[in-house]
Amino acid sequence: MRKFMSIVLIFIIALAGCSRKSEEKGNxxxxxxxxxxxxxxxxxxxxxxxxxxxxxxxxxxxxxxxxxxxxxxxxxxxxxxxxxxxxxxxxxxxxxxxxxxxxxxxxxxxxxxxxxxxxxxxxxxxxxxDNVAGGRLAGEYLAKKLNGKGKVAIIGQPTITSVLDRTQGFKESIARYPGITIVADVNGEGVRDKAMQVTSDILQANIDLNGIFGINDDSALGALDAVQQFKRMNIIIVGYDATPPAVDAILKDTPLKADVIQYxxxxxxxxxxxxxxxxxxxxxxxxxxxxxxxxxxxxxxxxx
Structure with a gap:
């Protein structure tokens, strides 16, 4: 009987071990x-x-x-x-x-x-x-809105590869329009307050700026803040991400006219x-x- 109980105990321990391993595998x-x-x-x-x-x-x-x-x-x-x-x-x-x-x-x-x-x-x-493709979409949209002519700026973030891809795609599209010049490509660090600051500098240095590409929505919304502060409402801004605040700005017909949408x-x-x-x-x-x-x-x- 004692031998039988020992065998049963060993069997229960073995089952528990298997169950634990199965649980570990799943979790x-x-x-x-x-x-x-x-x-x-x-x-x-x-x-x-x-x-x-x-x-x-x-x-x-x-x-x-x-x-x-x-x-x-x-x-x-x-x-x-x-x-x-x-x-x-x-x-x-x-x-x-x-x-x-x-x-x-x-x-x-x-x-x-x-x-x-x-x-x-x-x-x-x-x-x-596909951030290169997204950058191309942004560039193509802005170029068409400007009828292929004008001066544009990029509010970027060069430490991030996805942003570099977006910028690359944007520049590829703009390069197809010889009447458009990129006059500034600056680091907005991907945050709204910094983007507003660098956009303000760009606006002061370029009184005839026509368009801005913000590499994410914080960049685009920061650029929008600056554009509104300087009352340069004719500038066309294209953003990236289509977050609710950006979508709201687009629907309200602000200078932020379009956004590349990610999922x-x-x-x-x-x-x-x-x-x-x-x-x-x-x-x-x-x-x-x-x-x-x-x-x-x-x-x-x-x-x-």
Missing amino acids: KIIGVSLLTRGHVFYKDLEEGLRKEAEKNKYELIITSGDFDLGKQSAQVEDFITRKVDAIIVCPVDSRGVGPAIKKANQSGIPVFTADVASQEGEIVCHVAS PGKIGETTISAIHKYFNGEQIPKVIPVDVGIVDKESLQTEK
Whole structure:
């Protein structure tokens, strides 16, 4: 009898062990370091991450770098210490985040990037809007609104690869119109107050400026603040992201006339989906582009 009870006990322990392993397998942990939680875009991206993770029973540890490279690097290192199963990074600095990513590589933790690419370290897959195409859409829209003539400025953010792609696409479109000159390409740091400041400088230096491309909506709205302050309401602004404040400005017929629209929720969902395939041993591409579009007052009213 004692022997029988011992066998039963061993069997129960074995079952518990199998159950625990099965649970561990299903409940993988993914560390996430966002660029910021202050932008509507990243709130939507986070929602997409959570939605897809819940479907696959993954646990997410979500943090934000808040435009601080040191802070984001520390977050990645914490994920390594916690031995997460995968890491998602939306770099605050595409080159500067490289050392932290390399540490994750050395620890054998797969790293994925979303929205913003890393220029260093081994990345399993990068998921982002087709930002070159988005930049082209913005440039083409602005060029047509200016009838192929005029002076334009770019409110950029050169430390971010996705922004560099947008700027590249914009310049490619503008280059097709010899009557349009880019008179300024400045760093607005992707935030509204800084964008307003640099736009004010541009407006004072260029009394005949005709158009502005803001690489995200904080940049476009900051430019709008400056344009309204200087009462230069004839300037045409094109933004990027189609966040609710920008859409509201477009519908109110302000100088912000159009926005490239991204689908951040889809970026989040697609990133988790790529990780799921990776966990299952499937081959995934190094880059997964997500489509973009462009909206203006007419198209927004049609949608309503």
